[in-house]
Amino acid sequence: MALPILFAAALVGGCAHDVTRLPHDCGGPGGWCPQSRAVAAETWEYAQLAQNAYWQEAEQSDAYLDRAYVLRPELKERYATVDDRYGYAYSLFDRFDDAGRLSEVVLVYRGTEGPKDWWHGTLLGRQGPRGLETYRLVRKGLDDAGYATVPIAIAGHSLGGRITDHVMKTLEAEDGQGPPTLSSYLFNPNASGTALAKPDDWSGPVHIAVTESGEIAAWVRALSSDAAWDGYVIDCQTTIDPVAKHYMRRLADCLTWVAAIDDDAAAISARRNEIDPPRTTGGEGAAVNSAP
Numbered sequence: 001m002a003l004p005i006l007f008a009a010a011l012v013g014g015c016a017h018d019v020t021r022l023p024h025d026c027g028g029p030g031g032w033c034p035q036s037r038a039v040a041a042e043t044w045e046y047a048q049l050a051q052n053a054y055w056q057e058a059e060q061s062d063a064y065l066d067r068a069y070v071l072r073p074e075l076k077e078r079y080a081t082v083d084d085r086y087g088y089a090y091s092l093f094d095r096f097d098d099a100g101r102l103s104e105v106v107l108v109y110r111g112t113e114g115p116k117d118w119w120h121g122t123l124l125g126r127q128g129p130r131g132l133e134t135y136r137l138v139r140k141g142l143d144d145a146g147y148a149t150v151p152i153a154i155a156g157h158s159l160g161g162r163i164t165d166h167v168m169k170t171l172e173a174e175d176g177q178g179p180p181t182l183s184s185y186l187f188n189p190n191a192s193g194t195a196l197a198k199p200d201d202w203s204g205p206v207h208i209a210v211t212e213s214g215e216i217a218a219w220v221r222a223l224s225s226d227a228a229w230d231g232y233v234i235d236c237q238t239t240i241d242p243v244a245k246h247y248m249r250r251l252a253d254c255l256t257w258v259a260a261i262d263d264d265a266a267a268i269s270a271r272r273n274e275i276d277p278p279r280t281t282g283g284e285g286a287a288v289n290s291a292p
Contacts, residue, residue, distance in 0.1 A: 022039055022040075022235075023036060024235065030261040032261060036234070037258055039232050044269075047251060048252050049093055049155060050111075051252045053091045054110060055080055056082065056113075057113065065250070069269070071093075072268075083110075088131070089109075090107060090110060091107075092108075093106040093108065102147060103150065104151050105150060105151075105152045106155060107135060109155070109159075109160035109161075109164055111158035111160040127163050128163050128170075150181070153183040154167055156187070157187040157248040160187075161190065164184050164189070183207065184206075191220070191221070196208070196231045210233075212235075212236060212245045212251050213234065213235040213237075214245055215245035237250060237254075256269055257276075257277055258278070
């Protein structure tokens with residue numbers, strides 16, 4: 001039964017969705033093409049924050065894939081919750097500019113950790129409205145404190161990406177467009193929709209999804225049959241295991257390393273967090289290890 005279902009899902013995904021593959025077969029630094037490096041440069045820090053939202057696993061496990069990142073000094077964790085009765089949790093991070101002024105708030109929704117998340121988050125959709133309520137509380141708090149111009153970025157991995165997508169879709173449905181001070185970053189999300197459109201201008205609000213090629217949540221996105229889905233697919237791993245490909249730490253490591261080709265801050269982060277080069281698959285199937 002599994003093979004026909006997966007085959008049907010592949011057909012739906014091929015017809016319904018528009019994805020841009022980020023190539024790594026260019027000449028020049030690291031072998032990664034300019035578009036790949038640009039996407040990595042825009043997303044690597046948010047990918048690290050999406051990993052750090054799993055802070056409870058990092059405290060309870062010594063495994064590399066559960067490890068949190070050492071963040072740049074400009075980013076400070078303000079607040080992190082534990083799971084509520086529906087498994088919903090989030091973390092808040094503040095970004096400061098060179099003068100020490102608040103320049104951005106990042107609200108990260110935690111992804112799937114156990115049965116509560118599968119039941120209440122993915123199947124019943126109870127975590128999405130909670131994510132929207134949290135965003136509104138954060139926005140109101142900034143506005144009331146005199147920070148109305150400070151932008152918010154919402155981000156998440158897996159179920160956290162689904163919550164992010166729900167927030168964006170709801171706000172767009174209410175106002176006809178997303179707030180001008182809101183960006184969204186989704187990583188291997190188990191959802192699809194208009195929040196995932198490719199950005200045309202990196203200087204304005206950014207709404208972007210980056211997924212690992214062949215990771216398991218691709219089947220959820222394919223079966224959603226939402227023709228508006230759009231995003232970037234990167235091929236960083238040689239394993240064929242779709243569950244192994246889904247881990248946030250692996251994707252964040254890859255994006256940080258690719259960004260480090262051009263971005264000094266990402267290069268410092270890669271060294272500080274001891275990130276190895278991604279093992280990509282070359283054009284003839286050979287494993288390629290590049291160094292910036």
